[in-house]
Amino acid sequence: MDEKKSEEITTANSQQPKSDVAKDKNSFANLVNEGFLAGQRIAKISIVTLVSIGIAELLMGYVSGSVVATADGVDSMSDAMISFIVLIGLRFARRPADRKFQFGYHKVESFAAMVAAIGMILIGSFIVYHSYEGFIHPEEIQQPILTMIVLAIAGGISLHRAFQMRNIANKYGLLSLKTDAKNSIKDGSASVLGFFSVLLASQFGFLQADAIGGMLIAGFIFSVAYVSLKQSSLILVDAWHNPMSADYMKKLVEERFQGMIKVRSIKLRQTGMISRAEIHVEMDGSKPLNEVEEVLLNTERVIKSKIPSMDIVLVVPHTRVRSGRSL
Numbered sequence: 668m669d670e671k672k673s674e675e676i677t678t679a680n681s682q683q684p685k686s687d688v689a690k691d692k693n694s695f696a697n698l699v700n701e702g703f704l705a706g707q708r709i710a711k712i713s714i715v716t717l718v719s720i721g722i723a724e725l726l727m728g729y730v731s732g733s734v735v736a737t738a739d740g741v742d743s744m745s746d747a748m749i750s751f752i753v754l755i756g757l758r759f760a761r762r763p764a765d766r767k768f769q770f771g772y773h774k775v776e777s778f779a780a781m782v783a784a785i786g787m788i789l790i791g792s793f794i795v796y797h798s799y800e801g802f803i804h805p806e807e808i809q810q811p812i813l814t815m816i817v818l819a820i821a822g823g824i825s826l827h828r829a830f831q832m833r834n835i836a837n838k839y840g841l842l843s844l845k846t847d848a849k850n851s852i853k854d855g856s857a858s859v860l861g862f863f864s865v866l867l868a869s870q871f872g873f874l875q876a877d878a879i880g881g882m883l884i885a886g887f888i889f890s891v892a893y894v895s896l897k898q899s900s901l902i903l904v905d906a907w908h909n910p911m912s913a914d915y916m917k918k919l920v921e922e923r924f925q926g927m928i929k930v931r932s933i934k935l936r937q938t939g940m941i942s943r944a945e946i947h948v949e950m951d952g953s954k955p956l957n958e959v960e961e962v963l964l965n966t967e968r969v970i971k972s973k974i975p976s977m978d979i980v981l982v983v984p985h986t987r988v989r990s991g992r993s994l
Contacts, residue, residue: 702839703761709832710754713847716828717747717854720821724858731814733868734801735861738794738881739818739854742888743825745790746847746854749783753847756780773938774903780846781899784892787850791888798881808877811869815862822858829855846895853891857884907935916944916970923969927951927962931985941978944970952986959984 721743728737756779764771808814829851836844864880867873907913913933920930931947946966950959967980 702835703757705835705839706757706844707754709828709835710750710757710844710847713750713828713832713851714747714754716824717743717750717851720824721747723817724821727810727814727817731809731811732806733808733811733814733861733865734798734877735864735880735884736814736818738798738884739821739857739861741794741797742790742854742857742884743821745786746850749786749850750847752779752783752786753844756782757844770938770943773941777899777902777938780895781903783846783850784896784899787888787892787895791885791892794881794885794888798878798885801878801881802875805868805874805878807874808865808869811865814865818858818862818865822855822862825851825855825858846891846899849891849895850888853887857887860884860887902937905936907937912974916946916974919969919973920946920948920966924962924966928966929987938978942974943979943981944977945981945983946970947983947985949985949987 721740724736724740724743726740727733728740756776759772759779760774760776762768762772829848832844832851833848836848860883861880864876864883867876912935916933917930920928927950929949931949933947934945936943936945948963948966950962954962963982963984966982970980971977
């Protein structure tokens, strides 16, 4: 590309309104903060609701001798603990970067999701053991009608709260809240399953159905825990979930600065709701420093204007030699 065309592109890019990029960045920052606040509100409601349901189910399990009611009560109490962990994670994730955590606290939210998943595995193991004992030594359920009413009400409340939580989690992309929402849907489904288990055990004489229901609840717990543990672990070890993003960014940059820039490599990193990009580009080594700086700044603006979730875009220049070697 000749020098005149290079100057025209640089001038045009320098005239791009910076306020639009800043506006997009501020808008996304406000969305992130709004998401954390909404997540904290629903997590608090979740804790109170789950503790109330858990106490009711544990009391009903004690009175009736139902394994599935006790298992569902233990599950609800453990879900309350998980919601509390998520709440703490969301509070920490809002903290600004400091000397010790120079990239911020956003990964705390993913770490909270991982801790919650581990807690779910432990609770599921306890329920399996308790259900196995009930399967080997089944007992007749006392107050079956009242037990079914409690499980039905608990299931309805849990599912309503779970879908509210899922909507907020999907809207703001909060992994820990998604984990909590999946866990809550599982909790509501488990109560419905418990209802039918008690129905089979009490009305049709299949006493082992009560214990089988407890085992199926544990299976729900393990499935949700596996997915959450996998997602959170990948984020914590800096795995990127969407390889197509790098191709899109490369195409975006090279089409915007035709002939001036060749993208050598792109490294992407996710930290909770936000992401970071490191882009290595090759440029003409004979350009003045001020022109190089202007092109790098414009590259950053292009990326952030198209992908607002990119909190930091680091563009690293490399000299392009005519022989094809890069220094």
